[in-house]
Amino acid sequence: MVDVSVHSATPDPSVGDLLAAWLPTQRWYPGAGEVSVEPWLAVTFAGPDEDDADGVSGPLSDGGAVPTAEPHLVLLLVRLTGAALPGGELVAQVPLVLSDVAHTGLGHIGTITTQAGEVAVHDGGANPTGWVTLLHAMGVPGDLDVLTERARVLAGEQSNTSVFLPAVPSPSGTGAMLKILRTVADGPHPDVVVPAALTADGWDGVPRFLGALEVDPDDTEPVHLAILSELVPHAEDGFELACDLASRDESFVGHAGALGRLLAELHERLRRVLPPGPPLDAGRFVAGLRVRAARAVAEAPTELGGRADEIGALLDELERRLAALPAPPPTQHVHGDLHLGQTLYGDGAWKVLDFEGEPQRPVAERTAPDLPLRDVAGMLRSFDYAAAVGGAADPALWRADAAGELLAAYRRAAGLPPGLDEGTAEVALRALVLDKALYEVVYESRHRPHWLPIPLAAVDRALDPSP
Template sequence: MSPAPVQVPDDEALVGLLAAWLPGRRWFPVKGSVAELGAAGGLTLVDPRGEAAVRILFVRAVAPGIDTVLQVPVTLRAAGADEDAGGPAVIGTTGAPAVLVRDGCGDPAFLRAWLAVADGPGGDVDPDHPRVLTGEQSNTSVVLPAAPDPDGGPPHPAAILKVFRALSPGDNPDVDVPRALAADGWTHVPRPLGWLEGRWPDRGATAEGHLAVLSQFVDGAEDGFELACAMAGRGESFAPLARDLGMVVAGMHAALADALPVEPPAATVDRASSVAQAVRDRYRWAATAVPALEQYAHAVEELAARTQHLTDLPLPQRIHGDLHLGQALRAHGEWFVTDFEGEPLAPVAARTRPDLALRDVAGMLRSFDYAAAVGTAGSAVGADDARSWADDARAALLEGYRDEVLRASAERHDAPPVDVASRSALLRALELDKALYEAVYEARNRPTWLDIPLRGVERLLD
């Protein structure tokens, strides 16, 4: 027997209830100040079992430097004994008669309702036993186990639902890119199984974009950064895995170029000068925030000048855009690449803009410095051995990437790729750009980690 229907409060009342709950969420983008919150519409979904009312709220959050629309799914039931029961987090009660409001992301009622309206091929999953992943800073992900096969056949794959918290108009790359890669036959990306779009008011207009995506769950996977840290702490070489990873990243770039082709830039665009100027601009910004960088002004200018005179640079293409070890999963002897969303608060157009594929490689190279430092902290591995560990991993990644590019080029009878010397100089500039960004981030957020990017800057300018 289904529970009696509840009187759903209006969105403004629900947003008022959320005001005390949102600042405690890791994904809430406003830190250190009070946000002005307002209702921006939403979607009403229907739980097929009728156990709860389901509402996806769109909440506009405004604070200094931030003006964004957040997605907050909630479930609503009559207040009573259920309030003290286990299950999804209770946000609070509101209305008369009182209505219990829960976080929808871990609530089977919301998950059943979402699956009932999502587009895509679908997956045979069990929404009644979800597991909400903790620690995410931008979104909320929920693992849904495979539904049992009534005929006793082999188990279906589990799935993971990623609910995008900060909404952006347009097609979210964490939906479209994996769909395109999977359709192109690239097997190192979890296959999307379902997705949902929505509309919300946006500065006098109506915006439309993706709200969430359901993807194949990579069972038994190890996070690439955690794996690398553990191996560094044991003094165990990561080079064989890094070489495999380099080959996978090269394959990803080839698949992206094939699945999501872009128009070549105008002949008048000087790509080398653009990279060089970006390094100069990044350095000026970083040195203002991190005084320890001021000593490198001359060395940065010399590197930028050398970069400016590079020729035969590769053409821009679609890339991952935020690639590092934490975006790679190791399972069943293979690497899988995840999280193509990019910076959630950046416009979709900025996150999907064509760029140099080697920028992804540079991001992965920077990851090895972090894994070496974090993994060996407090271990018996000395500083010199940690540096050697990272150097070996970087060399192996580049070897795997180069070998896969050459293999694919020969298979297609293409012209040889950009020469090694040009690639090395370009990579150094891109890696320096990333390290300068990291220095500002660490100075502002994790001062005890600031030495990691500073040592990287010193190495790259040596």
Template sequence: MILDAVVPDQVDHEVVGLLGAWLPRRRWYPAKGVDAQLTPVGTVHLADDVRVLLVHARADAVDVVLQVPVVLVSGAPPPGTDPAAVVGTAGGRTVLDAAGDARFLASWLAGADGPGAQVDVAAARVVTGEQSNTSVVLPGPDGVPLGILKVLRTVADGVNPDIDVPRHLVESGWDGVPAPLAWVQARWTPPGGPTAVGYLGVLSAFVPGAQDGFELACARAGEGRAFGDLAGELGATVAGMHGALVRAFGAEATPDGGAALARALMDRLAWASAAVPSLAARADGVRALADEVARVAATPPRQRVHGDLHLGQVLRSTGRWFVIDFEGEPLAPLEARTRPDLALRDVAGLLRSFDYAAAVGGLTGAPAAAWTADARAGLLAGYGVDGDDASSLLLRALELDKTLYEAVYEARNRPTWEPIPQAGLDRLLG
């Protein structure tokens, strides 16, 4: 079932008028620090007092449709309401952010597709600290967390991979991903464009007692405990995921061998050097590796991949690994997030994570090198990476591509972490 957005009414326009002051204080708002133009493009009425506003936000490089679910209540906000959830007053009623509101959750579930779940919406708990979306933990009747609802704050026309990929993985028989239990799609008409159909959110099975993979690896490094055993199990999990992705989505040949990867690597170098000029000193080494990659006659077929796999995208629970967050970069075009790629790119992302875990865990010098070497060997053995020269070369190129990205990211956002990718570049370029 697809929910149809209707033309915004006067109350919707009043609510959007309030959002200019309210949205910049939200962590997930993508246009902080600039004066954005906000335009309502449609409203989904879930109940008499529950609305989902679809708001076009445009400013500089930002051009997205945001989802803002609200509840309209008469009089003052109910006792215990988080002041941050109060948007203002419109149509003579108080406007509340509805993401964790029981009325919104009940009406959302009533309009959702999927197998569903018996949850207690009155005991919902909003997860704090998220950057891109809003997640809400929903317990079952016994009070034990049963599902977690991800409200997508940026919505787009097309199939969202964070919902579509887990659905296909579960249907293919792979259980290494939290199973989707319910999902909602809506239809709206964006400014100057054809009708769009996209996902508003998904309720997925809650993973009990889960440990974040990166935090677990950092703790092990800090305690001087090897990670190779867990990395081996993680490698086997990722290999199982890739096999299931081929069953679900198929694969396609790469007719030009390593040429496409070589071009992408040089493009990455040009972008990185423009952002961080000191990286231009690495140009000869990167070019030499790209030339080697270009001479690879045949590469593995391209397939659907996770695309942003690192230790922060896996959970450890009940003695096994689970893979999460298939959405990719929310502001990236959908086509870029669903394009077939070399499966080894996911492996390269995890290999880079080991360098970060060792550094954040406090290891330096020889102990750091030994810890990461053990973790790398475990992952590659568990995944079953072919040790031939071509596979090693492709993996090295993919690691280098990721490390150049990291060097720019850290220079812009976390200068104290710049030595981590710089050390990676030294190792990869020899």
């Protein structure tokens, strides 16, 4: 049994200097522009042969003891403050493995000199001691060499750190995936709550939830710091699979139909296992779309200025249709950030993952009930990019075939969205696709202007859906 302890963090200045140089180089680091970093809490761990967890934090906390020679994990929670951050403030998790210099290993950040001597500091997300300490804290037994056999950090992860652990025991014997959350929010984490509920309901459309590490700071709600789920065998990233098929000019229609059915099942299960949302406030819903559309037009006036009237007309039509319904449609829990990159295909079946939404947004916003068509729109936008990135011979046709089958399969399985008639559902989906495409236009205009034709074509299709 591992004892987990939480206490104030007061790092040695040398730790602060090291992290100040290292943090901005990490892809998951949310800081941009002028950001101040204030250490907040240190989470430490002690095994059955150690007196307590407070005595191993070394140069990071008020516990203050000299670090042991053997590598050990400390989770440092820091408050980030800056105008560019959502809400002006975030809490980031920085897992650090500390050791003497003789035990320098994977993920080495640097060596600091303290009053007690030299300490090697490692990125705990890239170090086996960090992985195994988290596994033990979540109740997974086993020795380091056994649990980390063939383990590796997944490349390309931007918001968190995910570790592939095929030797970790699991119900199906396939191993486990450890996700270390880099942005920490108060209260239950949606990527714990939703997969846990779906797994408990027996649904196999998500990787099986195996556990999570939760700590309880004295002055705030409990927070989740790491999540463990069962490894999906022989899995391919959904976006990479779609791009590969497009590159060979092979149809995605069969997979699109399977994804449509999966999405319908997901929405039905979410209605069953999580509390219902309130009736849709149509005025507020459309107002949110208007605000985001106006911001996009203002930030990309060359590309969108000439389309502003048509954008307003579509949103006017949606507002009229929603107001004419006999009753407001219900809302429900949805994925919220669904696209092909949030899916896996393995052993002939699709699975949905990553229910956390945008990590830098407040949990209340990320988990707000919504129309299920929000997820449909997100998946449709993925097909455009897969066709273009993959280099399909006829990207428009490849996308149209996949999109048509996804919508048909979803409709066959789910029927009309609850509370919407066919015409209103069609206009609502167009508006939600437009909402995503406008965001993409702004992003591409800033970062990848040669890709602007992809979202601009989607904007035009949403505004004029006629063939």
